[in-house]
Amino acid sequence: MPDNLFEVVVDQSEADEGDEGSGETPADGDGLLQLVNARRNQVVTVGGRTYQTTPEQATILSTSATRADRALRRVRELDPAWRPAPSLSDPNSAEGAIATYRALAQQAEARLTVIERGGLPLGFNTREEYANFGRSARTALNEAGFPEAVPYMRGSAVTGYSYRTGEAFDVGRRSGYDLAIVSPRLLEYLTASGVRTSGSGSRTQAAGPARLPAGPLRTWLEQIARDRPTSIVVHRSLRDLELRGPYQPMD
Template sequence: MTMMNLADIRKQIAEATEALAKADTELKWELAASAADVAGMVDPTPTSDLIGAGLAVRKGDWFGAGMSVASMVPYVGDALAKPAKAVRAAKKINALRETLAKMTAKLAELKKAEKQAEAAEAAAKEAKIAKEAGEAAAEKSAKQTADGQKGAAKAGKDKDCEDCGSGGGKQAGNANDGGTKGANSTVPHGFANMEEFAQFGSNMRTGLGRAGYENAEPLLQGSAVTGKSFKTGQPFDVGRLSDFDVALADPALLARAQDLGIGLRSGGTRTGPLSARDLRALGLRDLSSQMGQQAGREVNFMIYNNPATAAQRAPSVILPGKR
């Protein structure tokens, strides 16, 4: 069935339900008339034939009513009218049953389409909410970066003034170095500068689109954001090579994971870290490998229903770039 909007589907369901009820009522009247006709074959009185004629008139079947009246005539009615009525009624009853079966099947298809349309509408709303949340988070991240750069520039300028006043004779290049360090303080751990971080985000989004998940919103989480391991408290890249944890926020991707049998957590709002088997099933194994090679460290994925849920569970930074 061609995908229709929810309003059209519900209108067709109402029409199909009404038509089905009418057809069912017509079948019941036809069965009652047939029962009267059968009784008339064994009833020596014209009572059953009169009932049959009345039922035919009730249905607007004037030909059937005439045959019921003819059935009252002794011998002639039994020999001609009643057999003809029986054949006619059987054909009509069979036709009504076929019609009911087709209507019932159509109604079932419409109800199935209604559920699909409701799911699609809900997914569209979730995607809109996720997009708005992502845009807001990206705007906030950009503002924080700009504020950090301004603060770093001011700190460098103040340092120059202190050196001048003390006769230290600091070079401008050293002040610029200080400013660069301040700007980098807004860049997540594991990236040398904002350009490297931006390239990582752009490649991640491109890879998600190629895998068929162009609506997924990637967010960096874990020690790359906080600077230390959540489990051990150990600083990032101290005594070990830390990994990158990336949350993929997309209700459609989460539903796909559930369909593939990947377990959900937190009331069905997320998965755990995806295993190699999970990544292969979702078509994300190559992307994980490519991003790991670019970063020079392991890149782990976890799926959430939307960016807000991901950000509520752990400090997050939306990866830069466009879908």
């Protein structure tokens, strides 16, 4: 692996001179010219891509890329299979690049947090708290008549970011839980109850409490959703779940 995934080069030799008004307006009739400040732009190359930036943008871009580089290298050492979400920002502009590297750093740092906590999903302060969550899930499944069903945690609490938006867990918002349950019987029951399926019938679509039939499982999800938005996907088998990406068993 190279020393730097995103090499940063700041080149002022190709800088353009630009004039920017100071914002000061002369008094009427005084005949003075408006003050003008000269500001030198900079050329910044990050990861082989070149950007025209202001000095402030150059500093922020360099810092963001360096932060992302360090976090991504560390994640790849501990979890080589981890991949960040596709960027939704314009990579051809300085501001877009800054947003991209900031998001990448946040995603990688969130995943590092999960790894360094021994797999404890984000949103839980202690392993005992997560174990209690798992026990409550199993109790709800037992009471619903599916004692063989096995619950797992998926989504941003495990990967560190939302695959749909690329946003890191709990950054700027209250993130939700994505629960996976492996049970062919529960899959069959929910399908018969009108919950839609995906993957050629191998799993349900994500369903919140309102989409589930009345019963212990729905009641439990409603309680969880008071703290965080929560949805479940029921899988036909563990293999079907594994094909969907990272997950964490519940103790």
